[in-house]
Amino acid sequence: MARPDRSDCVENGDGAGAYSEDGIPVVDFDVLVNGNSDQRLAAILHLGRACAEWGFFMVINHGVPESLQGATMDACRELFSLPTEEKSEYMEAGPMDPVRVGTGFNSAVDGAKYWRDYLKMFAHPEMHCPAKPAILREIATEYATRTRGLMLELTTAISESLGLDGSRIAEALNLDNCFQILVGNYYPPAGPDVGAIGMPTHSDHGLLTLLFQNGVNGLQVKHDSEWLLAKPIPGSFFVIVGDQLEIVSNGRYKAVLHHALVDGEQARMSFVSLIGPCLDAVVKPIPELARDAPQGAEFRGVRYRDYMEHQQSNKLKENAALDIVRVHRQILTREGSPNSSLINV
Ligand SMILES: O=C(O)CCC(=O)C(=O)O
Numbered sequence: 332m333a334r335p336d337r338s339d340c341v342e343n344g345d346g347a348g349a350y351s352e353d354g355i356p357v358v359d360f361d362v363l364v365n366g367n368s369d370q371r372l373a374a375i376l377h378l379g380r381a382c383a384e385w386g387f388f389m390v391i392n393h394g395v396p397e398s399l400q401g402a403t404m405d406a407c408r409e410l411f412s413l414p415t416e417e418k419s420e421y422m423e424a425g426p427m428d429p430v431r432v433g434t435g436f437n438s439a440v441d442g443a444k445y446w447r448d449y450l451k452m453f454a455h456p457e458m459h460c461p462a463k464p465a466i467l468r469e470i471a472t473e474y475a476t477r478t479r480g481l482m483l484e485l486t487t488a489i490s491e492s493l494g495l496d497g498s499r500i501a502e503a504l505n506l507d508n509c510f511q512i513l514v515g516n517y518y519p520p521a522g523p524d525v526g527a528i529g530m531p532t533h534s535d536h537g538l539l540t541l542l543f544q545n546g547v548n549g550l551q552v553k554h555d556s557e558w559l560l561a562k563p564i565p566g567s568f569f570v571i572v573g574d575q576l577e578i579v580s581n582g583r584y585k586a587v588l589h590h591a592l593v594d595g596e597q598a599r600m601s602f603v604s605l606i607g608p609c610l611d612a613v614v615k616p617i618p619e620l621a622r623d624a625p626q627g628a629e630f631r632g633v634r635y636r637d638y639m640e641h642q643q644s645n646k647l648k649e650n651a652a653l654d655i656v657r658v659h660r661q662i663l664t665r666e667g668s669p670n671s672s673l674i675n676v
Pocket residue numbers: 514516530535542544549550589590591600601603
């Protein structure tokens with residue numbers, strides 16, 4: 332298990348939780364699951380604040396072996412180095428195809444070239460994987476199982492942090508049949524192309540995203556209107572609040588905007604494991620949360636499959652997909668929104 336040195340974290344004086352030296356909240360998963368009731372309560376409050384104020388945190392002592400993280404990254408690197416003809420059958424794939432290999436975000440609609448190669452594999456309810464490299468299936472399956480378990484545990488704690496029963500979000504979104512996708516990102520060195528963007532600003536379409544990288548920084552998150560370079564504690568995961576958590580929490584937790592920069596000299600890699608609701612679940616604010624909010628429900632209901640397809644088929648633009656399902660008077664005047672097929676449930 333990754334056990335970071337405690338000196339990597341700064342303990343807040345009032346015992347309210349730990350932060351990295353850059354001020355990013357750090358959640359100790361071991362305390363969340365195995366702590367006594369006082370420790371758990373403090374960890375849940377810290378987690379809730381991290382989701383509300385940042386939409387982003389690091390998780391330490393998470394139980395996913397560092398060797399498995401390394402093996403996953405290595406298998407992914409092998410895939411990217413295969414000759415194009417070995418990957419070509421996945422390169423024609425569309426956003427809802429279970430295995431996709433490509434360049435940019437969605438090269439068909441990007442209009443701009445981003446410095447990124449990617450591999451996307453649907454991992455749950457069914458594992459899909461390219462045939463080569465042969466080692467990939469076993470490693471990706473193990474990685475998907477371990478990280479799914481971790482994110483489902485985090486979801487229980489997040490549910491409690493909203494004052495709900497631990498199982499409330501899982502029931503509302505049918506997380507027994509949750510959707511999961513694994514994404515490997517490879518960003519070649521940009522050389523003199525200073526300021527090149529690897530992946531444009533966006534929020535993630537799912538519920539929670541877990542991310543780690545190959546030791547080359549580049550992930551930036553927007554916090555208090557500023558872009559902050561996220562520097563990980565060794566062995567930790569970054570956790571990113573996604574659009575579905577913003578919807579289900581009725582906006583109490585925010586889907587954080589983030590993007591990836593490329594390095595001038597070194598290749599950067601990141602590996603993402605994302606869970607979302609069951610693809611057929613209609614996602615809407617939990618009624619108890621909407622009832623207690625001054626303005627009522629902040630979002631309309633939307634089927635996750637439709638939401639994801641829309642977000643993945645269009646140019647990545649901040650959190651434009653979330654704005655379509657947001658109940659805001661001015662949205663009705665925004666070009667294109669009233670007719671969107673997303674506002675249908
Ligand atoms: O490479 C990164 O750090 C960001 C990747 C990302 O945001 C994504 O795959 O959704």
